[in-house]
Amino acid sequence: MSIPTDPHAPAWRWCRFDALDVFELDAIYRARQQVFAIEQQCAYLDADGFDAHSFHLAAWSSDRTLPLAYARVVLPGRKYAEPSIGRVITTGAARGTGLGRELVRRAIARCVQVYPGQGIRISAQTRLERFYAELGFTPVGAPYLEDGIPHTEMLRRPGRAWLGPWG
Numbered sequence: 392m393s394i395p396t397d398p399h400a401p402a403w404r405w406c407r408f409d410a411l412d413v414f415e416l417d418a419i420y421r422a423r424q425q426v427f428a429i430e431q432q433c434a435y436l437d438a439d440g441f442d443a444h445s446f447h448l449a450a451w452s453s454d455r456t457l458p459l460a461y462a463r464v465v466l467p468g469r470k471y472a473e474p475s476i477g478r479v480i481t482t483g484a485a486r487g488t489g490l491g492r493e494l495v496r497r498a499i500a501r502c503v504q505v506y507p508g509q510g511i512r513i514s515a516q517t518r519l520e521r522f523y524a525e526l527g528f529t530p531v532g533a534p535y536l537e538d539g540i541p542h543t544e545m546l547r548r549p550g551r552a553w554l555g556p557w558g
């Protein structure tokens with residue numbers, strides 16, 4: 392993990408699945424379940440088999456016990472032809488701070504770095520379509536239901552404009 396200079400700033404970590412320790416993995420799964428299953432009241436199988444084929448990006452609390460924001464990047468060819476950003480969450484402690492936007496910008500920047508010249512595909516909750524559009528994603532296809540929640544497939548084409556230091 393990177394050590395922040397501000398003791399209250401989150402510690403960012405980007406790694407493959409096998410580099411996560413059991414405590415990080417437990418905290419990530421608990422945070423994802425809190426947001427998706429409990430808060431959004433959506434019963435679905437979170438452990439979908441893609442975590443082992445993904446990079447994981449998290450902004451950790453100063454005591455490194457809670458992911459304040461989290462996303463995974465599924466490797467190209469596993470879910471879509473392109474890399475895919477998904478399981479994007481901001482936990483209650485960090486909502487309204489801009490950390491979610493920074494998380495997605497960092498995930499985009501990592502995709503551009505690791506997979507240059509490739510687009511990035513997402514399955515976004517339709518209510519967040521404008522948020523993702525502001526980050527360069529465009530809808531591809533009609534909205535659909537995924538686990539009972541309206542979603543829209545979106546694509547960020549390669550060569551999109553720079554989004555600042557993390558995008």
